[in-house]
Amino acid sequence: MSKSLELTPIQTVACCSPLTREPLSAADAERIAPLVKALADPVRLRLLSLVASHADGEACVCDLNDAFDLSQPTISHHLKLLHDVGLLDREKRGVWVYYRVNAGALGDLAALLGGVSA
Amino acid sequence: MSKSLELTPIQTVACCSPLTREPLSAADAERIAPLVKALADPVRLRLLSLVASHADGEACVCDLNDAFDLSQPTISHHLKLLHDVGLLDREKRGVWVYYRVNAGALGDLAALLGGVSA
DNA sequence: CCAAGACATAGATGTATGTCGATACCTTCG
């Protein structure tokens, strides 16, 4: 709602009215699009789903790599993208890296699309 | 509304569990991604929002063109894309073409992301 | 039936993106 110095996509999504209530400003649309774009790939959809539905709500990269016929750098690239927009949180424990979903961000995005208030 | 042999993105979205409940199958992800991709553009986000929030829930292409600093074919291209995935319905009345949002499709997509039941 | 206007399609072009192999970076273990 109020603009501070710079709004992250997540913050923009959380503050905006549902798409169906009032026209989205060009500036808001520019900030939200990268977040939606991060989801607009079958591999990233599955990654997010795998992490979200995994035991304890977190998944190790090693588990995720095995779920795809893709190279390790490619999976790493997709995870980084999801992390950069704020949909996945990252935590390194020892040698392994664990990802978990930012449920709030995903919920805010759903609210923006569906019109249900956050 | 039931076309049995092949599932449209919309139908896939409507039938799948929320992303956070169970891992999305590769096939489902492939069908859903185009729908999300259709939303993953600032212009299309604004188009959808403009149509949805317009009086009577529908908007003429002529109105939409004026809202952007883009050529008419470009807007037409984006509208076609949104229509092809089922997010916008199209109706020609006389010289003008009116678009309205498929609220169910948008809601189903939101449910898929947010985990709220469809 | 022809001209004008609203919208769609076609073809071209620059940029973004998904993927890979090679390699660098860490952390643990012997």
Added chain:
DNA sequence: CGAAGGTATCGACATACATCTATGTCTTGG
């Protein structure tokens, strides 16, 4: 310390995509 394994970064490449101009199609008015 040095090797091994897990993960990230880099550079390259092919494809996808957003945009434009030019043109086609359809409907209405004169």
